[in-house]
Every structure is written in C-alpha cells, then in structure tokens.
Amino acid sequence: MQSRWSRLVLAVFMIFAWTGVSGAAQTVLEEILAKGELVVSTDANYAPQSYLNDKGELEGFDVEVAKEVGRRLGVKVRFVTPDWDLITAGKWGKRWDLSVGSMTPTKERKQVLLFTMPYYSSPAQFAVHKDNTAIKTLEDLEGKTIGVAGETTNERYLQRNLEIEDVQVVFPTWEPGEIRTYPTDANAIEDLALGDGVRLDAVFTSRQTLAEAIRAGCGSGCPIKMLGDPPYYEPLCFALDKSRPNQETFLAKLNEIIRSMYDDGTLVNLSMKYFHTDLIPKL
Template sequence: MKKNLLSGLVIIAMLIFSLQPVIAGESVLDEILAAGVIKVSTDANYAPQSFLNDKGELEGFDISVAKEIAKRLGVKAEFITPDWDLITAGKWGKRWDISVGSMTPTKERKNALLFTIPYYSSPAQFAVHSKNTTIKTVDDLADKVIGVASETTNERFLQQDLEIEDTKITYLAWKPKDGNMKTYPTDANHIEDLSLGDGARLDAVFTSRQTLAQSIKAGCGSGCPIKMLGDPMYYEPLSVALDKSRANSESLISKLNEIIDSMYADGTLVKLSMQFYETDLIPKR
C-alpha cells in the first residue's frame, strides 16, 4: 500500500511539473505573444476612425492605434469587422482579442467587457440637412425624426439612460417621441439617409463630431449636404475593450495600459489625432 501510494504521489508530482509551462502560458497576453498575432475587432465603415481605402485596406485613427499597439507588443495586428452589437455584448469566444473601435466604457458595457485607460475623447454632435432653415437649436428637434447608430452611447443619451464614469451628462429637456428615433447598424447609414434630402427620411442625425466632419469633407461618396447643429452635447472617453468572460486577461490589460501611457508620453496619440481629425482629441495627463 505504501509503495503504491508513493508511486502515485510521484506520478502526480510529475504531472503537476509537466503542466507548469501550460499553466504559466494560459494568460491572454502569453497566448497573443505565442501566436505572434493580436486579433482586433473594429468597424469597416466608420471614417475617419476606421474605413476601407481605395485599395480595400482598413485605414483610420483606430486602425493606426491598433497597429501601433501591436507593434509595441511585438506582434502583428489582424483585423476583424463583426457587427457592433456583437462586440459590445461580450462573450467573444476568442474570435478576436481586443476591440479598438472608439468604445466608451459605460456602466452597462462593463458588465460584459474590460476597459483600458482612454486613448482619446470624442464630442457628440447633432447635424441636420444643409438646406434646412427651420431647425435652429437642438430644442427644435423635439418632434423630429433623428437617426442614430444602435447600441451606442449616442442612442443611450437620447434615451436618457447613459452612464459614463467621471463624465457629467446633461440631458436635453426632451426625449424623442415614439418612432422618432431611428436606429442604424452604423453611423454612415444614417448620415447617408439624411443626405438624401431635408426630411426625406430623417430630420437630423446624432453621432461624433469627427465623423460628421469627415463625412462633410469626403462628400459622403457623392455629395454630403449636411451641417452641424449647436455645440457638442457631451465629451466621452474612448478605450480599448476586452472580453470579460475570457479568463486571465489581467496581464493584457496591464500591458495595454502601459503601451497607451507610452503613446501619450511620446506624442504618438496627438500625432495620429492631428493626422485623422485635424484637431487634438487626446486628454491631458
């Protein structure tokens, strides 16, 4: 009995010893470093944050940030473009490792996702058709049809249930009436509908100021007769997101924060902001 017990203990000890490298390599960071690739989810139709250029390649502020993160990790960036609601829902099943898609770390999203420190901030802005002469202030939108991307902070703002830590939110004196808030898969879709004509499908849209500026500059493909309305409603911090359901992500969060800090320190984030937005959207640290 004692001999069998001793033999059993030796076998168990050998198994534990043999498993140590596997156990040590189970962190998400180690998995990414071992693969030599970090899989990044983003939006393929969200200029100037992320979009397909004339060569069919992803380009934009978020794309450049993701590539720089990969470079400083010593790996390659591989991009995946799932629907936004799939990204914000979490439980990614290792289909991608991180999301670099201008995501705000809301209280609701933190139930499913982990977030890094912000890498920039974004002003939320209304816009109307350029030929409109009756909508002069945001209060004039109270009974109008407004387009907004679904599952976004902008949609939550209009619904008046947006919560962002360390960000003061002052809501409008009104909420869109039933049926007056039309949701779209992405911002480019509602901007296109607004450009079709004043009141043709929409009276206004609500998105980021830089998205509107890029659309106006680029012409929405074939002319973009829209104009911004009033001042930004709020400024939101934007972070890299990770899947909360994926175990052992702590070391990756720490490493990403270290990398983002270094991009603040050496001016990389400001440089990219000026390149794609022609303005400095980087918070002071």
C-alpha cells in the same frame, strides 16, 4: 522495490501536476505573445476611425492605433469586423482578443467588458441637412426624426439612459419624435444626405465622423451641417472580454502601451492626421 516504484509514481504525478498548473496559469498576454498574433475587432465603415480604403484595406485612426499596439507588443495584428452589438455583448469566445473601436466605458458595458484607460475623447454632435432653415437650435429638434447608430452611447443619450463613469451627462429638455437606428453612423448620414426631411430631420454621431463625412463628400457633396455645441464628451477605450480569464497582465500591458503613446506624442500625431484636431485627453 516498493519504495522505488512509489518514487516513480510520485515523480510522474508531479510532472502531470506541474503541467496542469502551468497550462491553467497561462495568461492572455502569454497566449498572444506565444501565438505571435493579436486579433483586433473594429468597424469597417466608421471613417475616419476605421474604414476600407480604395485597395480594400482597413485604414484610420483606430486601425493605426491597433497596429502600433501590436508593434509595441512585438506581434502581428489581424483585424476582424463583427457587428457592433456582438462586440458590446461580450462573451467573444476567443474569436478576437481586443476591441479597438472607439468604445465608451458605460456602466452597462462594464458588466461584460473590461476597459483600458482612455486613449482619446470624442465630442457628440448633431447635424441637419444644409437646406434646413427651421432647425436652428437643439431645442428645435423637438418632435423630429433623428438617425443614430444602434447600440451606441448616442442612442442611449437620446433614450435618456446613458451612464458614463466620471462624466456628468445632462440630458436634453426636448423629446425627439422618433429615434431611428442604423447599423452604422455612415448609414444614418447617407439617409440625411438624401434631402431635408426625406428620411431624417437630423443625425446624432461624433463630431469627427461628421467632419470626415463632410470633407469626403457623402452622397452628392454631403449636404449636411453641424447643429449646436456638443452635448457631452466621452472617453474612449480599448475593450476586453470580461468572461475570458487571466486578463490582468494583458490589461496592465495595454495601459502601459497607451501611456507610452501619450508620452511620446504618437496619439496626438494620429489624432491630428485623421481628425485634424487634438482629441487626446491630458493625463
């Protein structure tokens, strides 16, 4: 009788032990596949990467890339649009699974985030009001007020503390008079469009963002023009929350999907569609 009871107790213990180990060992990829949904954070005001169309739906390069990732995973994609500083701060608490938002893998961000291989690259670009005749070179930005989105690589560049893995960043020899930060690049561009020196003397963002603003007509015809050559190019990656455990297989799967999108031309086609140029780095 005692032996039989001992075997029963042992069997129950083994069931609970197996269940506990099984639950603890579930990976992020398994969670997403079981749920059938991938929650992606992105920006709702960052055309042409991501923006709200006339129907109030998210559209853009990053949005289509994220949807394609979901398709290749076999799950639906749900988008959320938290503030950029919340995304880059990490510790997401499972509010979203992945950031597809044109993020550069800086040394600072790598302390709290994991990054995939790059899925495209971005040239940084200055612009001034089209009526400006005094600022002809980047050196002429000495002492000027420059608008930039806060908590971005562009702000870090102006502050001379930008570090990007495998990218040699050469900082400017000149000093801005004021670095004025904005919630988004679009807000900075809107202020520059108000007039030459009215609020800003220049903006610093990505070339494709400026090209889209000029094409779409920010404000009244978007009276801005690009200035000089891009001071640097930056690799852009998906980001994951480093504080969330068991992400290894998810990260590996994302890299596999990105590589397949390179190989079959999907990323190049989307780059041409939204940027009108090939911004996809060669592997």
